[in-house]
Amino acid sequence: MMVYGLFLVSGLAVGSLYALGGIGLVILRNSTGVLNFAYGAIAAFSAMFAWQIADWGLPGVLSWISAVAVGILLSVAYGRLIAPSLAWREPAVKAIATLGYMLILLGLIGFIWEDALRKINLPSDKVAISLLGVRVTLTRIIAFAVSIMAVIAMVQYLRRSHTGLNMRALADNRDHAALLGIPIVKTETLAWGISGALAGFTGLIFGSLVRLEPTVITFMVIPATAAAICGRLRSLPLTLAGGLFIGVVESMLTLYKPAAPLRTMAPFVIAALVILWMQRGQKLTFAKEA
């Protein structure tokens, strides 16, 4: 029983990271129509920056805040400088453009920080409680709680606030929203900012929980996308559920020997099945864009 509890807990922790990534992707995609493949690179840059701050001996709180701030900065920079000129292109082209930003960030990270073994120590790593007979660090609990809180907060925000309403209008139809006088650029910048903040936070926690390696964090965007796909790139609660489910499946497969080396395939297989299921009964693609 203890073993299952152990893998369940670690699966939920990894799953909440996938979910956090997926939520950031979905929030952005909902209002701007951009699926941001550079999300992981932004997370990696933020995590490395936080490490740098801590390495300079500055207080831990500052390094936490800096991760989120850098995330917002990098995300908004793309949103303001590059995304507007692609606003009227099809979704696939917008997504491919973010791959360019991802490569740039990846190159910058490699240029600034040499490859080395690094570690982020968060103060919450030392605090732990016992759950199902397993020692659970506070960092894991924070990752889990924040992912759930982010979903609740975002759903409420979109539903109740004025800017949230603007975002929903933009998600429905950008042209009509513009015609109604909704400040498109302002609303989109806000979405880029929220998504960037989540990216920075995810990077920081990922760096502490899993590994502080820029390429690993950068390509965390692939399982995060898998989580987002589970939410049809639209629904936040389903993205959360998808991310947690993927994380738990991936972790539990460790227990089944023949599948153990292939367990990291779980996100891809699950996402591919979800996509195929979503497209069921559809024969022609015609001009309709996903």
Next chain:
Amino acid sequence: MPKTVLPPLVVLAICLFVLPLVLSALWVKVVTSAAIFALAAAGISVLFAQLGLINLAQIALVGVGGWIALRLNYATPLPVTLIIAIAGIATAAIGAVLALPALRMRGLYLALVTLMAAGAFQILFNAFQFPNGGEGFWGVARQSAADIRPPLMVQTDVGYLRYSIVIVALCFGLVALHRVTAPGRAWAMIRQSEANAMAAGVNVTFYKIWAFALSGLLAGVAGALLSGALGQLDPRSFLASEGILLFALAVVGGAYSWAGAVIAGILYKLLPALLNDFGVSADIALIVFGGALLHAIMTAPRGIAGQLIGALQRKPS
């Protein structure tokens, strides 16, 4: 017609007769890989330029082709050229299977499916490794790897460079042939409007699968050639990130002409080696590639090749 045939023939002649004379041993290997990856990029271009489909899993198919070629090379006494053909055809079949989801979707979701496929293959390659002369189906030996047979009449690296370039050129010819015959016309119609293509009597399903099979064939042949060039394959060459990079470079080079694929191959393999030679960090190459991709998408949809051709064709006023 001769006007469009001449430039590729000139490039082919230079590659066959001039390059082997001027390159040192190290650069012969680099240019061989560049030529091979130009072929893989051509497969990406077929789907992107002809049908507007985004395939981020091309590198995975290259890996599949390489795996099949290595497996056959160790297990059978077949001639190497035949093995390359078999690897190409088998990979084309796998590419056609990848096309099944593509029949129902396009745009972003197709890109995502291929990205998921690339991620899955990356893990498969890592788990099972590439055959290196060991026992059993997976053929992985723990100790030192066995040598593979080279193609007939090819003894040196320079010989292999020529051999690869001839095969790459033949495959480029195959793609060019597709563009001017029935499949090319069908693809053009499908790209404009699937509904209209169907109304005009084009078998949309068949020609879409055909495009994926052709793209897979190019990837498979590239993989088989690569296994012969390197003797051994490393799972780390077939990461999903490499697939993204190769796609980016195919777009940067220019998806609409053969020259674009050649430029993509050069950027992918030759440029990093050159930068390394000059003592510049490979990270700079990534930054340049990223910027070039953004530039290509925003202002130069035909890529570097399109800009070059445009500059050459512009009449002096």
